[in-house]
Amino acid sequence: MNILDELERFEPFRKLSGRGKILLSQGVIRKECSRSTIALNKGQVVSGAYVVVSGRLRVFTLAPNGTEATLYFINPGETCVLALNCLFNDLLYPAWVQAEDNTVITLIPGAIYRRLFEQESTIQNMTVHALSTLVFRLMTELEQMHSSHQKQRLANFILLHASSQGLLQMTQQQIAHHLGTTREVIARLLREFVANGLVRTQRGSLAILDASSLQKLISFPG
Amino acid sequence: MNILDELERFEPFRKLSGRGKILLSQGVIRKECSRSTIALNKGQVVSGAYVVVSGRLRVFTLAPNGTEATLYFINPGETCVLALNCLFNDLLYPAWVQAEDNTVITLIPGAIYRRLFEQESTIQNMTVHALSTLVFRLMTELEQMHSSHQKQRLANFILLHASSQGLLQMTQQQIAHHLGTTREVIARLLREFVANGLVRTQRGSLAILDASSLQKLISFPG
DNA sequence: TTCCCTCTGTATCAGTTGTTACATATCCGG
DNA sequence: CCGGATATGTAACAACTGATACAGAGGGAA
Numbered sequence: 001m002n003i004l005d006e007l008e009r010f011e012p013f014r015k016l017s018g019r020g021k022i023l024l025s026q027g028v029i030r031k032e033c034s035r036s037t038i039a040l041n042k043g044q045v046v047s048g049a050y051v052v053v054s055g056r057l058r059v060f061t062l063a064p065n066g067t068e069a070t071l072y073f074i075n076p077g078e079t080c081v082l083a084l085n086c087l088f089n090d091l092l093y094p095a096w097v098q099a100e101d102n103t104v105i106t107l108i109p110g111a112i113y114r115r116l117f118e119q120e121s122t123i124q125n126m127t128v129h130a131l132s133t134l135v136f137r138l139m140t141e142l143e144q145m146h147s148s149h150q151k152q153r154l155a156n157f158i159l160l161h162a163s164s165q166g167l168l169q170m171t172q173q174q175i176a177h178h179l180g181t182t183r184e185v186i187a188r189l190l191r192e193f194v195a196n197g198l199v200r201t202q203r204g205s206l207a208i209l210d211a212s213s214l215q216k217l218i219s220f221p222g
Numbered sequence: 223m224n225i226l227d228e229l230e231r232f233e234p235f236r237k238l239s240g241r242g243k244i245l246l247s248q249g250v251i252r253k254e255c256s257r258s259t260i261a262l263n264k265g266q267v268v269s270g271a272y273v274v275v276s277g278r279l280r281v282f283t284l285a286p287n288g289t290e291a292t293l294y295f296i297n298p299g300e301t302c303v304l305a306l307n308c309l310f311n312d313l314l315y316p317a318w319v320q321a322e323d324n325t326v327i328t329l330i331p332g333a334i335y336r337r338l339f340e341q342e343s344t345i346q347n348m349t350v351h352a353l354s355t356l357v358f359r360l361m362t363e364l365e366q367m368h369s370s371h372q373k374q375r376l377a378n379f380i381l382l383h384a385s386s387q388g389l390l391q392m393t394q395q396q397i398a399h400h401l402g403t404t405r406e407v408i409a410r411l412l413r414e415f416v417a418n419g420l421v422r423t424q425r426g427s428l429a430i431l432d433a434s435s436l437q438k439l440i441s442f443p444g
Numbered sequence: 445t446t447c448c449c450t451c452t453g454t455a456t457c458a459g460t461t462g463t464t465a466c467a468t469a470t471c472c473g474g
Numbered sequence: 475c476c477g478g479a480t481a482t483g484t485a486a487c488a489a490c491t492g493a494t495a496c497a498g499a500g501g502g503a504a
Binding site: 061063064065067069071081082084085088091094095117118121124127128129131132134135136138139140141142143145146147180 | 283285286287289291293303304306307310313316317339340343346349350351353354356357358360361362363364365367368369402
Binding site: 065149151182188202203204 | 470
């Protein structure tokens with residue numbers, strides 16, 4: 001299975017005309033990343049559009065004191081919009097990106113992507129849609145950040161990222177990174193959640209016991 | 223001077239072909255707003271693309287306790303990207319918008335805008351560029367929010383929004399709104415700035431005395 | 445001038461968060 | 475089963491922030 005076949009699993013690329021395929025084949029790169037392979041650093045020149053084939057990318061900022069904060073995730077079939085962004089505006093990449101285990105990405109060189117964008121309306125639509133989605137995620141995150149306490153944000157994060165069985169397989173350190181705080185703060189909040197019977201904690205994971213109370217907490221931090 | 227002439231002051235519209243103009247003329251609306259005319263409310267259905275002709279729009283979120291936080295401004299020639307966003311994704315508007323004094327906006331109905339987007343590459347480019355710019359602004363704001371204290375954010379805000387003479391004509395309440403905090407906090411921080419000779423405060427405005435020290439403060443909150 | 449409204453200055457207190465420091469627990473490999 | 479590495483639990487403190495309360499100060503209108 002070559003790169004183009006992989007790309008064609010995703011609708012915008014499946015719809016490409018023959019010319020699109022020819023364009024695409026010129027210099028598209030496939031990359032396999034393992035956890036902690038850093039895909040892109042802040043300030044780096046963006047060389048093309050990234051499309052996630054499998055796995056997941058995490059985009060985050062890094063404060064001077066070392067605490068991270070996740071901005072958003074990039075799932076299979078999605079492109080890194082920030083990279084698109086830089087591509088179209090000749091800007092340097094403004095954040096850090098890390099791959100989770102077994103992530104495969106393809107890199108479509110900038111020149112090719114720009115040509116595709118001009119000629120293929122499905123690529124145009126995908127681009128606009130991806131940008132729009134990101135704007136929405138960022139807005140939501142910003143709004144949460146300025147109107148919620150950590151307790152609310154944690155409750156929200158747990159509900160949002162837990163599996164359908166109510167299990168969240170993450171260390172407290174990882175959760176802390178996502179929320180832009182430290183492990184101790186997460187531990188303190190989780191202690192309170194546990195005391196109130198909202199969750200159960202184990203090493204490396206956490207189980208929701210009372211989802212509705214967690215939900216209420218988001219609106220009424222009481 | 224009719225609406226289309228006004229729109230043509232801005233490049234993307236100047237470049238429109240004859241057909242584009244015909245499309246544009248069908249139902250474009252001109253609106254004049256005075257301060258505190260609220261252009262758009264959270265949860266409202268977005269009826270079209272907004273282009274600012276003169277004046278300025280402010281987009282902000284509103285926390286349950288009533289504190290505002292400015293997300294970004296929309297200057298003449300720019301469009302409200304959030305509205306575009308909703309337009310292309312059939313979403314409800316996710317924030318509040320307020321006009322400053324003497325702001326004139328034009329409203330291009332959604333159906334027309336979508337057609338223009340499909341047929342006119344200048345409109346495509348404008349849309350992508352506007353979305354990209356917004357993504358960048360939001361990212362920057364988010365990063366600042368999670369890595370800076372109010373002191374740093376205030377110093378940054380003052381430097382960024384002061385006139386070339388170093389004058390910032392805003393009440394402390396307005397500044398507080400922009401940073402998502404309360405007036406008293408701003409007063410407390412400004413007191414410190416004044417004590418250190420960084421700024422001078424007057425009723426309704428504030429003058430920068432030592433820009434370079436303010437700049438240093440952003441990096442080293444000391 | 446005088447009244448009134450808005451804007452500013454200040455003090456104090458409570459709540460939240462980040463930091464430091466250390467104890468304990470769990471997992472994994474040898 | 476024994477260490478080392480990693481993850482968690484806990485306490486105590488400092489810093490920052492938001493909330494409350496009130497005292498002036500400035501500016502405009504009658």
